[in-house]
Amino acid sequence: MTTVMARGRLVLEIPVDDLDLRAAKIRLLxxxxxxVLTTGALLYGPEPGHTKAFHVRDGAAIKHLQRAGIPVAFISGLEAGATVNRAKDLGVEDCFAGHLDKLPILDQLCAKYGLAYDQVAHLGDDLPDLPLLRRVGLACCPIDAVDEVKAACQWTVPVQGGHGVLRQVAERILKAQGRWAEVVGRY
Known part of the structure; x- marks a missing residue:
């Protein structure tokens, strides 16, 4: 609860959501x-490699965060050209594809941006994400994440991976920081 005082007397008490307190501190997603950004399905054809489908709302949310001064980093265990291409399309400078050991990447990003763990949010869905989810200030996962990941997260977003889950996380962060009206005002 946050107590609001006016002229020395209690005016009202406002319940403060722990998720919003955590989201208000976020400076890196x-x-x-x-x-997470895809359904997890990999489409293989006759040529080497595979294709992935990304949700357009997640891409828009990444741009909203970037405009608000909150960088987004991709940290994926699978090395895939589709991930690198999507990062380039969105202007995501920090794209780490092919890294199953994700904790050193988180440490590198915190050093680069001068951040503590509680200023970072991570969105993950499977076991390689656990070391990050256990350390960051805001740990999130899609509703179809594995049980161990759900247990490590403060927020299980009610959206399946690949269907705009990052969009929900971005909106919560921007609202908690009082910046959502600025995003909507652009339209």
Whole structure:
């Protein structure tokens, strides 16, 4: 509860959501790719490599965060050209594809941006995300994440991976920081 005082007397008490307190501190959003920004399905054809489908709302949310001065980092265990291409399209400078050991990447990003763990949010869905989710200030996962990940997160977003889950996280962060009206005002 936050107590609001006026002229020395109690005016009202406002319940403050722990998630919003955590979201208000966020200065970097890290995200897994497969199962989070995509459904996790990999489409293989006759040529080497595979294709992935990314949700357009997640891309728009990444741009909203970037305009608000909150960088987004991709940290994926799977090395895939599709991930690198999506990062380039969105202007995501910090794209780490092919890194199953994600904690050193988080440490590198915190050093780069001068951040403590509690100023970072991570969005993940599977076991390689656990070391990050256990350390960051705001740990989130899609509703179809594995049980161990759900247990490590403060917020299980009620959206499946690949269906705009990052959009929900970005909106919560920007609202908690009082910046959502600025985003909406652009339209």
């Amino acid at each position: 890290c995200t897994d790719i497969d199962g």
